[in-house]
Amino acid sequence: MKKRLTRRDFVIQAAITGASFSSLPAILAACGTGNATPSSSKPSKLTIAAVQGNEDGPLKKVVGNYKSQTGIEVQVVEFPYADLFTKLVTTFQANDSSYDLCMMDDPWMPKFGTMGALQPLDSNFGFTRDSDIPTVVYDVGTWPPPHGPVPPSEQGKTQHLYGITIVGNVEMFMYRSDKSAAPASWDEVLSNAAKYNAASFYGYVIRGKATNPVSSDSLPILWSFGGNIFDDNWKVKLDSSDSITAVDFLTRKLKKYAEPGPENTDAADRSRLMAIGQAYQSTVWPGEITGIVEDPSVSQVKGKVAYIPIPQGPSGKGLGMMGNWLLGIPKGSKNGQAAADFIKWMLKTDNMRNYVAQGGIPIRNSILNDASLASANPYFKALAASFAAVPNWRPRTDQWGAVETSYGTAMNAAVAGQLTPQAAMQKAASEIRTVMKNAGYPS
């Protein structure tokens, strides 16, 4: 990178000159334009870092209403999924004030909670639990987590609410109801897939793209078969026989009836296949439903698809998976009160109804159970049932980024057929064990 110059005194002179330039940082800092204006009482603009895709579409549509009601402009800055996580962590590390609000996928809560990167909503801004909102929604935004294993470094910390859901994502299941009744178990899913598989009509669509996509798609299956990534003491059990059976079910049995190239299929592709009538069934997130499968401008199967909670596995459990997107307030934000007001505005029932009309996913039971909205939103019933059954959530560890990358890469290799289920899970298990050990978890 730098080549040592051959003349010694040049080097010395350069060093002296360089030292005299220690004022450079001050000059540069003075040149930088300020970040957010310090808030007096009301800022003119709030900035939200959001995930690009179906999830922030409705958000972008309703912020116009906020501006007309309060005069505050809300700027939505979008990033693709993985980049949003990277961007949030780097911004938190810089303690920067660029973002007043951030959209977070719930598995990111542990890292942000451990970093202390968010402002507590309950003690700072007076948020309390609303009975119309499912308890699990508050639980998923609380750190340390109210149930399930707690990372060793976080035990003993006071619990605070750090984020509230604005996209009530719980992973569900969709199938062509014009062809058959609802599958009651994963075995029925498999037999239906075999039965209806045809040329250009895939029996099951696997969302197998590496890391987050395939991880989200496969965990409910893993759980339904009794497998898991960790047990209650943070010991890795990906290489247990239950886990490997589940992986084998997905990557060998179901794959026979899946679309070509599942290792590259992401959510939008999967929904697109459903929307153009080339797929029979798959797991699905509510955002894909409103954005693609039930969107009349692009869907050819509107009215032909039904939505149910995740089917049961051999263990007798059908464990749905939380995938809520929460809104939180970064510590660096200079407009905390205004940001909190925005969140409260989003949660008001009337505003949430408007949000639903724009394709948003609500979290209020009163809205989900409202019969008048059922026909326009066919998935509400399944979503309400999923919330009531208390869906599972992803392991609450601040190492989730690394865990998901290892697990997701191995699963992707298994879906692609490059590794056997056993080899893939063993590889992931050993990588994750190393990561957890380095991070101080019990092993």
Next chain:
Amino acid sequence: MRSRQAAIAIRLILIVAGLGVAAFLYAFPLYWLIATSLKSKAELYQSITLFPRHPTLQPYYSVLFERGFWVLLKNSVLVCAATVLVTLAVGLVITYPITRLTVPPRLRVGVLNWALSLRFLPPVAVVVPYFAIVRTLQIYNQPIALIGIYSLFNLPFAIWMLKGFLAEIPLELEEAALVDGANRWTSFRRVLLPLAAPGLMAAATIVFTFAWSEFLFALILTATPNSQTFPVGVQGLVTQFEIIWNDMAAAGVIAMSVPLLLMVIGRRYMVAGLTFGVIREK
């Protein structure tokens, strides 16, 4: 007689075939990019066609205005222009003594070699320390951070190019001015700069082009449209959670058109710039 006609015919066929294959391989991807950028959203859910069924400019409108990328475009232009100014200024300050004044040859070689070595540097290896510096100086999410880093990385090109051009201007012209009583600065301004203008323009177009394409530092060191550049926006559209290939293609077309336009103007110096002056116009 016949064999010569045959030879000419064969040569013609070879030319057409050779050029034809190359032309197709280069033109078709660009055609496809433009064609995709003219498709409507509904068309993306139907089967693929080589020509847009109902060509529309909606994707461009969507990219520039609905997604607000015109701000990113503006940022890119500003950052690149500022980078060009800084790079040329510092480049001139470094190249002038080396080429116009008597300096020990090893000093000259040393500086030029050091400049060249920066070309080997993988940006990803230094992005982490630069992030730490940016954090300390509190210029995260500020365009000035990008301007500083881009200037640094483009300095080698500028130095080598300017060296090539300045070296060709005869020393006597400046000496004549000095003899006439002008000082160094005046002779630099009045004699050298006008003659070096083509070289400066050349370096300017190339530095602008390379700064325009930079992606990694822009990705890491920016957070909002306050300082994000256009390549960051383009990458943000490559998402498979939405079917937005037409917007993605439109953004790609816009990203490409600026350097392509510049290069039609600055084409004479492109190869010189890329080879550090070894291949030059004569």
Next chain:
Amino acid sequence: MSHLVAELPVPTGPQPGRTGRRGRSRQERLAYTILLPAVGTVFLIVTIPFVIAIWQSITSDDGTLIGLRNYTRALGNPLFFDALRATGLYALIVLPTEILLGLAFALFVHRTIKQAGLRATLYVLAVLPLVVPPVAVGVVARLIYAPGYGVLNYVLQSVGITHSEIQWLGVPALAMGSVASVDIWQWTPFVYLVLFAGLQTVPKESIEAAQVDGATWWTQFRYIELHYLRPLFLLILFFRVADVLRVFDHVYILTGGGPGTATQLLSLYIYRIEFRFFDGGQAAALAVMVLVSISILYSLVTRALPLERA
């Protein structure tokens, strides 16, 4: 438009009249005064990150010194060697292909196309791929290779060559090929331009003499033109190796390193360690190792290929 020439400078001996450190002329002092602040600042801006990287690599997150533990972890990570292997494979595919294709095309144009106008047009066309931003090329490649909407599969199936979708980005070998093809597409014109300029410097008389003697195009190439092109090959290798080691943008967009880690080249690997795993210490250790290796490589290369007159 006048043509390009290649001028690889030949290093000359020390010029007469230099007296070394003693007797610095007024010009020299002026030179130092102008040069030092600029070079000094830049030197510092370039050195400070290196120092920071070293510091980050030997301390833990909270600042305590932990010695070389990050280095042992970095070297003990099998994914690191996968990344090196992938980068090496990438270089092995890309470099010979670009050089051979560029050479073939340069010879072809040099021999068969004589009109200046056509040559000038080809020159402009060849420059254009070089300046397309890598992210944009990545987008173009996505639109060609992606499953489902990629046009390559569409074309192949329409013409009847294949009947099912080929997973250009899903099969490791094909993914590496796809990523390499983008590089080849963008940089073969560079090789073409350099070698074409080199061919211009071959004296016409030698060629004509050879042709009178009945030489075939191969002998002509091997014994005459190659001699003039040899230093240019080194130059091309020099720059292309530098670029291949740094490649990031279009791979990030096209495959993100996948499938699995098949296309996770060195730069993507370091990116993943720092910005997905947030393992700052290990990333810094990797950065330091890369920087040191490249410095060594650079000094070796410049010894073999002096690019500047002394």
